[in-house]
Amino acid sequence: MVKISVLQHAPSVHLPARPGDPTPTTRNLDPLMHPFARARERNRALNAAKMDKLFAKPFVGALEGHIDAVEVLCKKPGSLSAVASGSWDGGVILHNVSERKHIRRIQGAHKGKVSGLCFAQDDRLLSCGVDSKIKLWDASPQDDITEQRPLNEYPGKSAFNSIDHHRSDPLFATASNIVQIWDETKSAAISNLTFPTSTETITSVRFNLSETSVLGSIGSDRTFTLYDIRTGKAERRIVMQMSSNALAWSPTFPTNVLLASEDHNLYTFDVRQLKTPTHIYKGHVAAVMSCDWSPTGLEFVSGGWDRTVRIWKEGQGTRPEVYHTKRMQRVSSSIFTADARFVLTGSDDGNVRIWKAKASEKLGIITARERAAIEYRDTLKDKWKHDNEVGRIQRNRHLPKPVYQAAKLKRTMLDTRAVKEERRRKHTCAGESKPNAERKKMVITEQT
Numbered sequence: 001m002v003k004i005s006v007l008q009h010a011p012s013v014h015l016p017a018r019p020g021d022p023t024p025t026t027r028n029l030d031p032l033m034h035p036f037a038r039a040r041e042r043n044r045a046l047n048a049a050k051m052d053k054l055f056a057k058p059f060v061g062a063l064e065g066h067i068d069a070v071e072v073l074c075k076k077p078g079s080l081s082a083v084a085s086g087s088w089d090g091g092v093i094l095h096n097v098s099e100r101k102h103i104r105r106i107q108g109a110h111k112g113k114v115s116g117l118c119f120a121q122d123d124r125l126l127s128c129g130v131d132s133k134i135k136l137w138d139a140s141p142q143d144d145i146t147e148q149r150p151l152n153e154y155p156g157k158s159a160f161n162s163i164d165h166h167r168s169d170p171l172f173a174t175a176s177n178i179v180q181i182w183d184e185t186k187s188a189a190i191s192n193l194t195f196p197t198s199t200e201t202i203t204s205v206r207f208n209l210s211e212t213s214v215l216g217s218i219g220s221d222r223t224f225t226l227y228d229i230r231t232g233k234a235e236r237r238i239v240m241q242m243s244s245n246a247l248a249w250s251p252t253f254p255t256n257v258l259l260a261s262e263d264h265n266l267y268t269f270d271v272r273q274l275k276t277p278t279h280i281y282k283g284h285v286a287a288v289m290s291c292d293w294s295p296t297g298l299e300f301v302s303g304g305w306d307r308t309v310r311i312w313k314e315g316q317g318t319r320p321e322v323y324h325t326k327r328m329q330r331v332s333s334s335i336f337t338a339d340a341r342f343v344l345t346g347s348d349d350g351n352v353r354i355w356k357a358k359a360s361e362k363l364g365i366i367t368a369r370e371r372a373a374i375e376y377r378d379t380l381k382d383k384w385k386h387d388n389e390v391g392r393i394q395r396n397r398h399l400p401k402p403v404y405q406a407a408k409l410k411r412t413m414l415d416t417r418a419v420k421e422e423r424r425r426k427h428t429c430a431g432e433s434k435p436n437a438e439r440k441k442m443v444i445t446e447q448t
Contacts, residue, residue: 044380046393048381051360052359052377052394058355058359065093066093069087069346071114075336075337081099083097084139085117086115092125097342104138108148111130114129116129118172124138132157134174136151136153154187167207167209169212171229173215174205191232193234195234195447199221202217203244204245205217222240224238224240236274238275238444239443242261243261244262245289251296255271256271260288267279274446279315281318286304288305291334292336295340298314302320304330307330308324308399308400311323324399329348330348333346341357341358342357
């Protein structure tokens, strides 16, 4: 008979930990509680930020037709695709942005440059120029896109610099050496608006989008003025350090106005308190020539003499999106489309360029799965934007070499000025020289 011996193990004994032994870890079998969940999420946020830069292709296309600098752009209210452009060659072109073709083309609409465009009611277009004439055109699609006979003509006494139409009434305002209110049914201005003791040239005028009887203007003597057509006079005016080149009313906050200035900055003002701007937007290295709000009121676009287009977030005064091309010259006009997805700019090279408002946005049909993935990546980027590496990638902007060098020189000059002011304060009696906030230096005086 064979005997089988059974080996028995002694009970386990917990030995004391020795130096160098690995630290014991507990394992959580719940799949929703992975031990590396935070590290994985950060890695996904980092990849999302990198992909945003890799797939950033903001330029969509160009609308040709002008042979000289594009001075002014305007979009048609209630339309997603109709945009009009006016040039220094005196021509006006009505574009269909979605199909990239011309709806109407008016050669020689004015003698000299076209300085202002705006859409009126019932598919009509108003234009003004330095030839001291205002013309009303038919903007409806027709078979003959080159017909060049205006529906009406309004003669003026001096060159016009800007024009804007009332939102609901058949009225429009023009800017020359004074602000004038016109009725479409009359051949002469029905009202002249001016500030007492004012001798400046008005460069731009815009009706408020909500309080439609209020309009604002900017002048060559560094002023921004508010008018009321019900009283027929100027209500308030401020004098700034440098003159402004463009203004735009916010579509969502009726009291907010945006000014594009010669001092390379943009300013937002609350018209209830004009002594100081609410925000200063710094980034351009040359004069800002144009600006326009997005229909959402959350961002706006600006075009400058430095040959760049910049898209700003409302309330964030630095680090805007920067668009540029090798062939684009000085940008004189810029607008958002009505769906807030695209930006149109006109420059000195005679082209109207189309840009994506979000550089990495995919054009075309997006499935529900793709939409969910895009929203997830956006959430991750917003959650991890304070991480050093993710934030550095998101804040990075590529600039052309001349713009980068000019920005570097400008930064040096500003730092030198700050050091000089600090030394001056140190060498004066206590209390004589107090530092002023940057916003309080912009407005010299307010007049009523």
